[in-house]
Amino acid sequence: MVGGGAAKPVEPGPHAGTSSAGGSQGGAGGRKLRQLSELDVSVLSGVGPAVQAELAQLGIGSVLDLLTHYPRRYVDGTRLVHIAEVVPGDSVSVLAEVTRVKSAGPGYGRGRRRSPSRVVAEVADGTGTMSVVFFNQPWRSKQLVAGTLTLLFGEAGTYGGSLQMIGPTAEVLRLAGSDPNPTGGPPVGRVYPVYPLSERTRLTSARIGRFVEEALDRAGTFADPLATARRDLLGLVDRTTAFNGIHRPAHLDEVPPARRRLAFDELFRLQLSLVLRQHRLQADSHGLRHVVARADGTPTLLERFLDGLPFRATAAQMRAIEEIRSDLAGPLPMHRLLQGDVGAGKTVVALAALLVAVEGGHQGAFMAPTEVLAEQHAASIVSLVSCLGAPDQAPPVAGRPPRVELLTAKTPTRERARIHAGLLDGTVDLLVGTHALLTDQVSFRSLGAVVIDEQHRFGVEQRAALRAKGRGGDGLGHDPDLLVMTATPIPRTAAMVVFGDLDRTVIDQLPPGRQPVTTRWARTPLDAEEAWARVRSEVADGHRAFVVCPLVEGSPRVEATSVVAEAERLAGSELRGISVGLLHGQMPAAEKERVMDGFRQGRYAVLVATTVVEVGVDVPEATVMVIEDADRFGIAQLHQLRGRVGRGSSPSWCYLLSAVDTPESAARLGAVERSGDGFELAEVDLALRGEGTILGARQKGRSDLRLARLLVDRDLVVEARETAEEIVSSDPGLAEHGLLAEELALFVGAEEAEYLFKS
Ligand code: ADP
Ligand code: MG
Numbered sequence: 001m002v003g004g005g006a007a008k009p010v011e012p013g014p015h016a017g018t019s020s021a022g023g024s025q026g027g028a029g030g031r032k033l034r035q036l037s038e039l040d041v042s043v044l045s046g047v048g049p050a051v052q053a054e055l056a057q058l059g060i061g062s063v064l065d066l067l068t069h070y071p072r073r074y075v076d077g078t079r080l081v082h083i084a085e086v087v088p089g090d091s092v093s094v095l096a097e098v099t100r101v102k103s104a105g106p107g108y109g110r111g112r113r114r115s116p117s118r119v120v121a122e123v124a125d126g127t128g129t130m131s132v133v134f135f136n137q138p139w140r141s142k143q144l145v146a147g148t149l150t151l152l153f154g155e156a157g158t159y160g161g162s163l164q165m166i167g168p169t170a171e172v173l174r175l176a177g178s179d180p181n182p183t184g185g186p187p188v189g190r191v192y193p194v195y196p197l198s199e200r201t202r203l204t205s206a207r208i209g210r211f212v213e214e215a216l217d218r219a220g221t222f223a224d225p226l227a228t229a230r231r232d233l234l235g236l237v238d239r240t241t242a243f244n245g246i247h248r249p250a251h252l253d254e255v256p257p258a259r260r261r262l263a264f265d266e267l268f269r270l271q272l273s274l275v276l277r278q279h280r281l282q283a284d285s286h287g288l289r290h291v292v293a294r295a296d297g298t299p300t301l302l303e304r305f306l307d308g309l310p311f312r313a314t315a316a317q318m319r320a321i322e323e324i325r326s327d328l329a330g331p332l333p334m335h336r337l338l339q340g341d342v343g344a345g346k347t348v349v350a351l352a353a354l355l356v357a358v359e360g361g362h363q364g365a366f367m368a369p370t371e372v373l374a375e376q377h378a379a380s381i382v383s384l385v386s387c388l389g390a391p392d393q394a395p396p397v398a399g400r401p402p403r404v405e406l407l408t409a410k411t412p413t414r415e416r417a418r419i420h421a422g423l424l425d426g427t428v429d430l431l432v433g434t435h436a437l438l439t440d441q442v443s444f445r446s447l448g449a450v451v452i453d454e455q456h457r458f459g460v461e462q463r464a465a466l467r468a469k470g471r472g473g474d475g476l477g478h479d480p481d482l483l484v485m486t487a488t489p490i491p492r493t494a495a496m497v498v499f500g501d502l503d504r505t506v507i508d509q510l511p512p513g514r515q516p517v518t519t520r521w522a523r524t525p526l527d528a529e530e531a532w533a534r535v536r537s538e539v540a541d542g543h544r545a546f547v548v549c550p551l552v553e554g555s556p557r558v559e560a561t562s563v564v565a566e567a568e569r570l571a572g573s574e575l576r577g578i579s580v581g582l583l584h585g586q587m588p589a590a591e592k593e594r595v596m597d598g599f600r601q602g603r604y605a606v607l608v609a610t611t612v613v614e615v616g617v618d619v620p621e622a623t624v625m626v627i628e629d630a631d632r633f634g635i636a637q638l639h640q641l642r643g644r645v646g647r648g649s650s651p652s653w654c655y656l657l658s659a660v661d662t663p664e665s666a667a668r669l670g671a672v673e674r675s676g677d678g679f680e681l682a683e684v685d686l687a688l689r690g691e692g693t694i695l696g697a698r699q700k701g702r703s704d705l706r707l708a709r710l711l712v713d714r715d716l717v718v719e720a721r722e723t724a725e726e727i728v729s730s731d732p733g734l735a736e737h738g739l740l741a742e743e744l745a746l747f748v749g750a751e752e753a754e755y756l757f758k759s
Contacts, residue, residue: 030240033064034746036215047211063215067243089157093153098148101120101122103118193247224240245257287481288333340508346507368454409589450470490686497710515646519673528657624652625641629657727740
């Protein structure tokens with residue numbers, strides 16, 4: 001049935017047949033992506049129910065799906081060589097038919113040496129024959145049955161006087177005995193796209209290519225949501241050229257501009273939805289204009305706070321505070337992400353924001369992901385604002401110093417009731433806590449600003465839930481200003497994609513006097529002994545040390561057991577005679593607090609812990625961090641853990657214990673050993689792991705980036721962002737950009753679109 005049957009009724013486009021489409025005008029005329037999304041692949045000749053099912057396996061249902069199923073690479077058929085012309089030693093592409101295939105092994109050869117399995121295919125192209133050998137790919141014997149037309153690429157050699165290729169890349173162009181190619185001979189002399197396939201289908205790349213060709217022919221000219229002038233400005237080809245260039249380039253040179261255009265479209269749609277969302281939030285908002293200066297010229301609470309700090313805020317902290325202050329002074333609620341490496345001093349900046357709210361008679365909330373962190377923040381905030389209540393100073397607000405309360409899951413009921421009452425009558429100015437802040441009973445008299453620490457530990461809904469407390473039960477209140485913080489730096493362009501609906505401030509400087517942390521990857525037992533010796537000598541000098549135990553697969557219970565065992569082992573060996581505290585997630589809260597306290601005050605010189613110490617724990621006396629089985633941790637986590645030391649003014653060390661020396665772990669541990677810069681490490685992390693992890697949280701459904709790559713397309717991300725901002729600022733409802741709006745709706749889904757375009 002392939003190629004048979006009458007053409008199904010789809011009107012041919014004006015552009016049918018050509019591949020470079022240089023003359024396309026774009027604009028409103030032409031084929032729209034929405035139309036293609038509504039056409040089932042079964043409209044294409046050769047796509048009956050069976051093929052349709054196979055395409056579905058590849059996630060292809062509509063013609064649009066087919067056209068966005070991009071080639072994974074290309075074989076340059078213009079460089080094909082006949083077998084008779086192959087010179088041993090050259091890397092060549094050969095198109096040939098399999099004449100015979102046999103397989104052997106695996107088995108044991110002489111001397112009981114294990115020999116790998118082997119598949120040998122004889123191929124011929126009319127000018128000569130060659131044998132092709134694959135080791136350890138037994139499935140090749142089923143793939144390359146006699147009669148299969150295959151495109152081989154690899155280095156030619158000789159064996160016993162005849163030509164041979166070992167382990168070439170082999171693409172099946174035509175299956176044996178089926179799948180005839182009615183449109184003529186093999187695609188010699190042109191560029192051949194290689195499509196991603198699934199092992200579960202019998203579809204070949206060539207066959208998908210033919211469906212794509214038909215789809216492109218019948219689609220003709222594509223409508224282009226980008227005006228010619230804008231395309232020229234951005235150096236982008238039109239969409240018709242792009243789709244044709246990526247699927248059937250006449251020459252390999254056509255691929256990069258085509259890819260660039262299509263990748264731009266992906267990033268542009270994403271940025272457009274983020275910018276619209278940002279715009280929407282502002283349009284819907286009911287913000288507060290905070291008071292950032294006093295009419296009588298006397299110093300504000302913020303100014304007195306900065307004056308009273310036991311240190312001078314760094315220039316970077318001051319810049320951040322200024323940006324936040326101007327957000328707060330404006331009518332729209334702030335949505336800002338504060339990034340700063342571990343130890344950069346984000347807490348002071350966050351507190352500054354909260355104090356501006358307090359100055360105007362509003363309240364501030366500070367939410368942290370763990371009890372340990374919340375307690376620590378509460379304690380440091382109390383001490384940082386204590387200067388504001390000094391008797392020789394004018395009272396800040398309503399004649400009293402700011403009152404700070406801590407609310408966590410373990411706050412006793414009576415205490416909790418007291419705090420709830422204080423929040424309602426406005427006598428509590430600053431509330432610090434965990435998820436407990438989100439419970440229904442927590443209502444504020446007037447919530448003016450919200451800070452969320454380590455925002456990646458919270459979901460978007462939790463962020464929204466805390467903000468919503470500003471509106472109050474009757475919904476008549478206002479939207480508080482929001483600052484979210486993270487010490488997990490991500491590269492700028494990645495941030496544009498992941499946090500594209502937030503403004504962004506970076507604290508790019510550490511407080512002065514910080515000693516860099518000397519980091520060593522301890523590979524051998526001797527190296528490890530050096531680490532333990534360092535712990536002992538630092539403890540002898542009155543400093544403290546962390547030992548982080550390996551992540552244990554399985555339940556938190558299993559992990560806890562293993563930490564307990566390791567603490568006991570250390571106390572009886574490497575750390576004999578030293579007071580060792582133990583901290584893990586399974587301990588009762590009171591016990592955790594007791595241990596943290598003991599460590600802060602020096603009753604324990606060493607804290608053996610799971611990664612519960614990962615974020616934010618601030619003990620300036622700690623100078624050594626030992627991370628066991630360091631290869632089990634990611635770069636970001638290692639950097640976070642290392643950030644627990646080097647917080648005071650004494651030199652500090654971090655030891656990464658790991659004997660695992662695979663290229664992968666060497667890349668990670670080596671990077672952490674070499675660099676102390678969180679942003680640099682974030683780049684390395686991105687390069688090593690790819691962007692999937694970063695994007696994981698954000699991406700869903702159609703908006704998946706198929707071609708765009710954060711690492712290589714940085715300029716495109718920025719250009720897409722700028723273009724989106726420009727368009728939204730002049731046309732926030734996209735009323736004059738109908739095609740764009742339609743396309744966006746297609747990719748973000750109807751519900752989101754309705755929200756974004758609501759006027
Ligand atoms: P992070 O950005 O990791 O949250 P913190 O806010 O916990 O950092 O600050 C780390 C430590 O540095 C704290 O002990 C804090 O008091 C101190 N600190 C903050 N800013 C400065 C500064 N400008 N000069 C000196 N020490 C500072
Ligand atoms: Mg912090």
